[in-house]
Every structure is written in structure tokens, then in C-alpha cells.
Amino acid sequence: MGSERRERMRVLGARLRALRADAGLTGAALAERAGVGQPTVSKVENGRMVPSLDVLDRLSRALGLDGSTTGEVRELLAAVEAAVEAGSGSEGDVSAGLVVDEAVRGARLVRSFQCVVLPAMLQSAEYARHVFLTSPDLDAGAVGRAVAARVERQSLLYEPGRESVFVLTEAVLRTWPGAPSLMLAQLDRLLAVESLETVRLGVIPWRRPVPVLPRLGFTLCDDRSVVLEGFPGERLSNEAGDLARYAELFGQFEGAAVFGGEVRELLMQVMGEFRELEAAVTR
CATH class of the missing domain: 3.30.870 (Endonuclease; Chain A)
Structure with a gap:
């Protein structure tokens, strides 16, 4: 995984973690509200998993984000995905079956x-x-x-x-x-x-x-x-x-x-x- 992608994942995760803290929710409470697994919330917030757009929208709704903030986190996800497409491919994603x-x-x-x-x-x-x-x-x-x-x-x-x-x-x-x-x-x-x-x-x-x-x-x-x-x-x-x-x-x-x-x-x-x-x- 390229360093650019890792950094963008970290930025997205940190922003979601801050928004959760602002909402006064624990990771478990957010997971329950969003209908996702608690490990998913933890991995996303720690920059170890890229959420799908569906999962991100679920988290946004569970956090009660307004349109502007929802657009902001979507743009952060788009930046992560852009880094994947432009990345080096050193892990052999396609040929290795990912x-x-x-x-x-x-x-x-x-x-x-x-x-x-x-x-x-x-x-x-x-x-x-x-x-x-x-x-x-x-x-x-x-x-x-x-x-x-x-x-x-x-x-x-x-x-x-x-x-x-x-x-x-x-x-x-x-x-x-x-x-x-x-x-x-x-x-x-x-x-x-x-x-x-x-x-x-x-x-x-x-x-x-x-x-x-x-x-x-x-x-x-x-x-x-x-x-x-x-x-x-x-x-x-x-x-x-x-x-x-x-x-x-x-x-x-x-x-x-x-x-x-x-x-x-x-x-x-x-x-x-x-x-x-x-x-x-x-x-």
C-alpha cells in the first residue's frame, strides 16, 4: 500500500473519529446506530480499512451530519480511492486476487x-x-x-x-x-x-x-x-x-x-x- 493512500486513510479515519467524539458516541454506539460491525468502525477510524460509500453514508446518517459535512467526508473517501487507482500496485492487487x-x-x-x-x-x-x-x-x-x-x-x-x-x-x-x-x-x-x-x-x-x-x-x-x-x-x-x-x-x-x-x-x-x-x- 502506497504511503499516499495510507495518509489519506488516516485523515479520513481521524475526521470520522472527531465527528463521533463531537456527537458524544462510543464506537460501539455508532456501530449499532449505523447497522455495521463495531470492528468496522474501529478499523475505519484507525485508518486500517477503506469504507464503502454505503458504509460511509450509514456512518454519516448515524452521526447526524449535515449536507456540508457529509460532502466533506465523501470527498475524503474519494481522495483515498483516487490514491488506490493511481497507486503503484506493488501489492499485485489484481493478479493476486484482491x-x-x-x-x-x-x-x-x-x-x-x-x-x-x-x-x-x-x-x-x-x-x-x-x-x-x-x-x-x-x-x-x-x-x-x-x-x-x-x-x-x-x-x-x-x-x-x-x-x-x-x-x-x-x-x-x-x-x-x-x-x-x-x-x-x-x-x-x-x-x-x-x-x-x-x-x-x-x-x-x-x-x-x-x-x-x-x-x-x-x-x-x-x-x-x-x-x-x-x-x-x-x-x-x-x-x-x-x-x-x-x-x-x-x-x-x-x-x-x-x-x-x-x-x-x-x-x-x-x-x-x-x-x-x-x-x-x-x-
């Missing part, structure tokens, strides 16, 4: 389908590290920063007012990097996330035919954009034709998936098989 993370930030409804790699928002830190290691543009330091940014953005899963629907093929659960222990921890995370009220997790079991042969993963962010994933990187599209096409595809995959108790049973079954693998490796 496009989907950025697009998800401002969406209230996220629908993600994956046929090989776990969705970005569900990846454990160690799994994400293996994902970023495949990028030729990242050194060890950049990989660490990219992993930290991805894990930070996963706090969005817990924010009220958001809905995330993930559909995976069973192959995703059985395509694994590293060691069996990595996937045991990852599958345990999936079980925890599946229990959230803001998340629906579905899996298309191998015993069911897929309605369409999947060629790549994709993520729909509201009805505004779709992130198409593949090699060498990701592409963000706002075209109406792409949005309609992938929304229809997602509906077909969702219809073929199992949810709830059947997913939990499948996850436990796969975990048992990874435990057997782990035992075999350590003999």
Missing part, C-alpha cells in the same frame, strides 16, 4: 460460486497464503500483507444487513494445498461460518450432476457487478448482459446444491477423510 475482496466491500448481497478454490471470504489465513503464493508478482512481504487484508475484510460476513450465499462443488473441499492439517482447520472454519444467520453455504455433492459444466468461479456483488475469476487474474464486469447471464447460472448451481444439515454432514465426512490422510502422513 479484486473480489474490494468489490465485496460495498455489496449488501454477495453470491459466489466456486468449482476449484474456496471463496475468498471463507478462506483461512493459511489457505489464503497458498492462494497468494501462486502470484508471480508478490514477494514474501506482499503475500503477508495481502493475507492480512483478506482476513480483515472477512469481518463483513458478520455485519447485520448483509447476506452472503456461497455455492461450491464438492471438488473444492477435496482440492487442497499444503498439508491435511490445513484443510482440517479450513473445514472447521466452514462449519463455523455456515452457522451464521448472514450466510448460506451450499455444496453440490459429487453424486449430483451439475446443471452446467463450470469453467470458472465468479462472484456477484448485488446487481451491480460480477467478478470473473481465472488465469492470469480476475476481471470485474458491470455489463448488464454479464450480470444477467451469471445471475442465471448462479441460480442453477444453487438449485443443485444441498444446504443446512446435509452440508454439515458432508463437511464432517470430508473432515474424517482428512484425519485419515493426516494419520497416514504422520506414520
Whole structure:
């Protein structure tokens, strides 16, 4: 992340913190009023997260800002975003798979389908590290920063007012990097996330035919954009034709998936098989 961007994030965060203090609110009280997570308020105020325009407007309304001050904080956000676009790109944002993370930030409804790699928002830190290691543009330091940014953005899963629907093929659960222990921890995370009220997790079991042969993963962010994933990187599209096409595809995959108790049973079954693998490796 460029020093210019960091400085602009710090300025935006400091201004919001001062406005909160003027309003006599704690961070927790502001988060409750705005309908966002308290960690989001803390990270924004400390210059560690760039809020989406939707989140910024929620905070502005919760603070009771007038039109002039609302315009001021919007301009501060625009300055941060301008710094991102003009930045050096030294962290390999596009090639390393951060496009989907950025697009998800401002969406209230996220629908993600994956046929090989776990969705970005569900990846454990160690799994994400293996994902970023495949990028030729990242050194060890950049990989660490990219992993930290991805894990930070996963706090969005817990924010009220958001809905995330993930559909995976069973192959995703059985395509694994590293060691069996990595996937045991990852599958345990999936079980925890599946229990959230803001998340629906579905899996298309191998015993069911897929309605369409999947060629790549994709993520729909509201009805505004779709992130198409593949090699060498990701592409963000706002075209109406792409949005309609992938929304229809997602509906077909969702219809073929199992949810709830059947997913939990499948996850436990796969975990048992990874435990057997782990035992075999350590003999």
C-alpha cells in the first residue's frame, strides 16, 4: 500500500473519529446506530480499512451530519480511492486476487460460486497464503500483507444487513494445498461460518450432476457487478448482459446444491477423510 493512500486513510479515519467524539458516541454506539460491525468502525477510524460509500453514508446518517459535512467526508473517501487507482500496485492487487475482496466491500448481497478454490471470504489465513503464493508478482512481504487484508475484510460476513450465499462443488473441499492439517482447520472454519444467520453455504455433492459444466468461479456483488475469476487474474464486469447471464447460472448451481444439515454432514465426512490422510502422513 502506497504511503499516499495510507495518509489519506488516516485523515479520513481521524475526521470520522472527531465527528463521533463531537456527537458524544462510543464506537460501539455508532456501530449499532449505523447497522455495521463495531470492528468496522474501529478499523475505519484507525485508518486500517477503506469504507464503502454505503458504509460511509450509514456512518454519516448515524452521526447526524449535515449536507456540508457529509460532502466533506465523501470527498475524503474519494481522495483515498483516487490514491488506490493511481497507486503503484506493488501489492499485485489484481493478479493476486484482491479484486473480489474490494468489490465485496460495498455489496449488501454477495453470491459466489466456486468449482476449484474456496471463496475468498471463507478462506483461512493459511489457505489464503497458498492462494497468494501462486502470484508471480508478490514477494514474501506482499503475500503477508495481502493475507492480512483478506482476513480483515472477512469481518463483513458478520455485519447485520448483509447476506452472503456461497455455492461450491464438492471438488473444492477435496482440492487442497499444503498439508491435511490445513484443510482440517479450513473445514472447521466452514462449519463455523455456515452457522451464521448472514450466510448460506451450499455444496453440490459429487453424486449430483451439475446443471452446467463450470469453467470458472465468479462472484456477484448485488446487481451491480460480477467478478470473473481465472488465469492470469480476475476481471470485474458491470455489463448488464454479464450480470444477467451469471445471475442465471448462479441460480442453477444453487438449485443443485444441498444446504443446512446435509452440508454439515458432508463437511464432517470430508473432515474424517482428512484425519485419515493426516494419520497416514504422520506414520
